[in-house]
Amino acid sequence: xxxxxxxxxxxxxxxxxxxxxxxxxxxxxxxxxxxxxxxxxxxxxxxxxxxxxxxxxxxxxxxxx
Amino acid sequence: xxxxxxxxxxxxxxxxxxxxxxxxxxxxxxxxxxxxxxxxxxxxxxxxxxxxxxxxxxxxxxxxxxxxxxxxxxxxxxxxxxxxxxxxxxxxxxxxxxxxxxxxxxxxxxxxxxxxxxxxxxxxxxxxxxxxxxxxxxxxxxxxxxxxxxxxxxxxxxxxxxxxxxxxxxxxxxxxxxxxxxxxxxxxxxxxxxxxxxx
Numbered sequence: 001x002x003x004x005x006x007x008x009x010x011x012x013x014x015x016x017x018x019x020x021x022x023x024x025x026x027x028x029x030x031x032x033x034x035x036x037x038x039x040x041x042x043x044x045x046x047x048x049x050x051x052x053x054x055x056x057x058x059x060x061x062x063x064x065x
Numbered sequence: 066x067x068x069x070x071x072x073x074x075x076x077x078x079x080x081x082x083x084x085x086x087x088x089x090x091x092x093x094x095x096x097x098x099x100x101x102x103x104x105x106x107x108x109x110x111x112x113x114x115x116x117x118x119x120x121x122x123x124x125x126x127x128x129x130x131x132x133x134x135x136x137x138x139x140x141x142x143x144x145x146x147x148x149x150x151x152x153x154x155x156x157x158x159x160x161x162x163x164x165x166x167x168x169x170x171x172x173x174x175x176x177x178x179x180x181x182x183x184x185x186x187x188x189x190x191x192x193x194x195x196x197x198x199x200x201x202x203x204x205x206x207x208x209x210x211x212x213x214x215x216x217x218x219x220x221x222x223x224x225x226x227x228x229x230x231x232x233x234x235x236x237x238x239x240x241x242x243x244x245x246x247x248x249x250x251x252x253x254x255x256x257x258x259x260x261x262x263x264x
Contacts, residue, residue: 012185012187021187023184023185025187027191042153060108060240063237
């Protein structure tokens, strides 16, 4: 899983399978919106997530109610 | 009925005696027929009735005594400042505001969270500002909305519609989660209002 800071509200990068966008989560903190997901290409502004960071993202995506 | 001290054709005034000050009044030696008469004291201005001749006792006609020390006196500027602070306390904003009511005996507060644009079929997560796990939070759905940049379309959040256009919301682990089922990025301004009571 990778993440990048969105340049604007339309900045969705292509999904790893080339179909649609690969963003599965956006975290907004202040003015910064960081997108997380699985993407077709790894752009220069993308960073790879550690296992712990991926686990945190998955906790937000699939919380235990 | 004829007034005892007013002859026919005379003009009756409310007071029978007039003194320039309290000392002058107290120096006056009333007669028995002065009982119950009223005097005017010019400075400080006031009316008194002769309640008793022996001992001499004047009683103020008013039974209400007002002292400035009983009041807190504010200038017009101070009152305007206090009123503006009260208005600000109830103003829906990004800082904590008061809702003006209680829930289970606890005062209800609110905060408006700027959530930016709605996402494109992805979950958007926004941490609750100054989150406190001991507070009791809920979404103020009547004060939560999203609008397009041209402001032509405004929807409440949550938005209940056909599923592709549905926009869900919840609070999970100190985060607001906004959950659409299609591209809703045309809605660029989203304000979510939360309510909470404290410990």
